[in-house]
Amino acid sequence: MLADLPFQTLADLAAALRAGATTSVALVEACLANIDAQDGKLHAFVEVWRDDALALARAADLERAAGFAHGPLHGLPIALKDLFDVAGRQTTAGSKSRIGTIADATAPCVERLLAAGMIPLGKTHLVEFAYGIWGTNAPMGAPWNPWDLAVHRVAGGSSSGSAVAVAAGMAPAALGTDTGGSVRIPAALCGLVGFKPTYGRIPLDGIVPLAASLDSIGPLVRSVDDARLLVAAMAGEPFVPLPGTTSLAGVRITALARAQFPDFVEADVAAAFDATVARLRALGADVDRRDVPFDFAALGTRNGRLIGMEGYAAHRAIVDDAAAEVDPGVRARMLLAKSATACEYLEALAARRVAMREFAAWMRDREALLTPMLPITARPLADVDETAYPLATWSRAVNYLGACAVSVPCGLSAAGLPIGMQIVARAGGDDVACRIAAGLQRGEAPWRPRPAAS
Numbered sequence: 262m263l264a265d266l267p268f269q270t271l272a273d274l275a276a277a278l279r280a281g282a283t284t285s286v287a288l289v290e291a292c293l294a295n296i297d298a299q300d301g302k303l304h305a306f307v308e309v310w311r312d313d314a315l316a317l318a319r320a321a322d323l324e325r326a327a328g329f330a331h332g333p334l335h336g337l338p339i340a341l342k343d344l345f346d347v348a349g350r351q352t353t354a355g356s357k358s359r360i361g362t363i364a365d366a367t368a369p370c371v372e373r374l375l376a377a378g379m380i381p382l383g384k385t386h387l388v389e390f391a392y393g394i395w396g397t398n399a400p401m402g403a404p405w406n407p408w409d410l411a412v413h414r415v416a417g418g419s420s421s422g423s424a425v426a427v428a429a430g431m432a433p434a435a436l437g438t439d440t441g442g443s444v445r446i447p448a449a450l451c452g453l454v455g456f457k458p459t460y461g462r463i464p465l466d467g468i469v470p471l472a473a474s475l476d477s478i479g480p481l482v483r484s485v486d487d488a489r490l491l492v493a494a495m496a497g498e499p500f501v502p503l504p505g506t507t508s509l510a511g512v513r514i515t516a517l518a519r520a521q522f523p524d525f526v527e528a529d530v531a532a533a534f535d536a537t538v539a540r541l542r543a544l545g546a547d548v549d550r551r552d553v554p555f556d557f558a559a560l561g562t563r564n565g566r567l568i569g570m571e572g573y574a575a576h577r578a579i580v581d582d583a584a585a586e587v588d589p590g591v592r593a594r595m596l597l598a599k600s601a602t603a604c605e606y607l608e609a610l611a612a613r614r615v616a617m618r619e620f621a622a623w624m625r626d627r628e629a630l631l632t633p634m635l636p637i638t639a640r641p642l643a644d645v646d647e648t649a650y651p652l653a654t655w656s657r658a659v660n661y662l663g664a665c666a667v668s669v670p671c672g673l674s675a676a677g678l679p680i681g682m683q684i685v686a687r688a689g690g691d692d693v694a695c696r697i698a699a700g701l702q703r704g705e706a707p708w709r710p711r712p713a714a715s
Contacts, residue, residue: 264298266291267338267430268711271487274433275333278325285318285325285336285380288433292338292382296431299714303405305425307343307353309383314338317380324378334494335378340426340435343384344391345371346467354469355389355419357400358585368467370478370495371436377494382432385422389588390576391438391471392568392595394446394652395645396421399588406450406639407714408678414639417447417652419471423481424451429714434482434491440471441564442656444479445668449634449681450652452712453481454698455668456488457659459688463495472571474610475564475660485667485699492691503696507703510545514684514697516631518552523654526636529674534633537671537682537701541631544700553630554623560616561650561657563609569598570606590647613661617688620662624687629697634668634681655683663688667698 266274266288277283293311300306321336330336343353346364353359367375375381386404388396396418397403404421406414407429416425420437424447427435437444439457448455456479463478470476480491486503493500516538522531541548573595579585580595624630632655650657659666666685674680682701686694 263287263291264295264430267295267433268483268715269433270484271334271337271434271482271490272484274337278336279330285321286315288336289314289318289338289380289382292432295429299407299429300431302410303407303425303429303714304402305385305404305422305429305431306340307384307386307422310381314380314382321378321380331376331378333490333500334374336380337434338380338382338432339374340382340385340423340432341371342387342420342423342435342437344387344438344469345436347371347381350384352469353401355387355391355398355401356579356587358579358587364467366467369464371467373495373497374491385426385435387422388419389591390469390572391419391440391443392572392591393418393647394442394650395647396447397588397590397642397645397647400586403642407712408452408639410713413642415450415642415645416639417450419443420447420481424448424453427451427453427481427483428712434480434487437479437481438468438471439477439479439660440475440568441561441660442653444481445634445656445666445681445683446652448481448668449670450639450679452670452679453483454485454488454670455479455481456485456492456695457666458492458496458691459665460663462691463492470571470575472568474571475567477660485669485695485702488667489695503692503699507700508545509541509697509700512546512629512697513627514541514546514548514629514631515553515627516548516550518550521552521557523636525651526633527638527674529638530633530636530680533671533680534682537631540701541697546697548631549627555616555620555658557655557658560661561653563612564657564661565650566598567609567613567661569594570601570609573598616661617663620664621687628686628690628693630685632683632685634683638674638676638678638680659685665691665694667694669698669701671701
């Protein structure tokens, strides 16, 4: 069926294009049809570039027919979080105050995807200024998690619309940004792979910042292989496939001890974590389950403090304008940092450097750290407390420590909601984290259940 095309991986779609089993026009038309059918409810897209996407798809098909395919991403559609500048298009950053703000140039990472032949479908919704973990946005609306069409559940933030677009088959891939979990959190809540590469691997130019010392660009996709392909393209690197084997023999992984789980971890999440440990061991990994010598909550708080200070510095003109319609939760969080001094900021940066060195030293004895991605599954929007941060339990520390991480789907709760696991590696250990995550994905039949919206 045409509507099924966007639920395939980028690798499978590329193979189908090479074989002549489908066309870029058919793929874009399938995405647009799914957008037309679902986005009135799911609210993933800020705007859809229908005519341009179809024109690019026709051009891609002509190039392919003439023998000028650009590579594995040629002719494949992608959605962009509305933080990424595209020349001649508006970048709202999730803020009503920025509607109509037109970009003069295209972000380099997007330019590289365009050069690889990808087709942007449009821009997706997010938490205002990317400052939030739940996926809420009072002025512009919160995307609807497609795994429950009866109850408006959160999709996670801040890359909420990107996750919803991919999960509901409105795009086969999307870009997000991650400052404290904003790619990995929505990926886990929506049953996707989310990859936060090492800080600085992908240039941040042309991206509306939240916290420039912490922001990372990452994809939301259906497979680890797709995530690596997109990151390599955005980083301007050659793509080197992972070994096809599922074996993780000799890979040393520390799995977080149950004693370090917070009390509010859902039973289904804890059970999925135990099952993941067992699967990793079955794949040959050396998994040591123990307490880790750092406090996730304290590191998360420090990360949040830096986000607040840098975010307020970047967006204070709008946040301080009482007449500007700003999400109340975002404004409140940013104003908490308004009184911060230069000394406090410099001390916070120095403390972070110490923590990064300590983490790097601890990681010398292992390749990766395994945690649940989230302690809970998707909550109803009506139950969200904007002053509580349970979704960031294990994610913010990763950014603070300068690490990289992959969120990989590992099943469903009894209520049919996605559960994800997080594989964390040291700075520069992107391929190690991805190899482990890919092993989990390949270690059983492909995990591709479909949300209710499909």
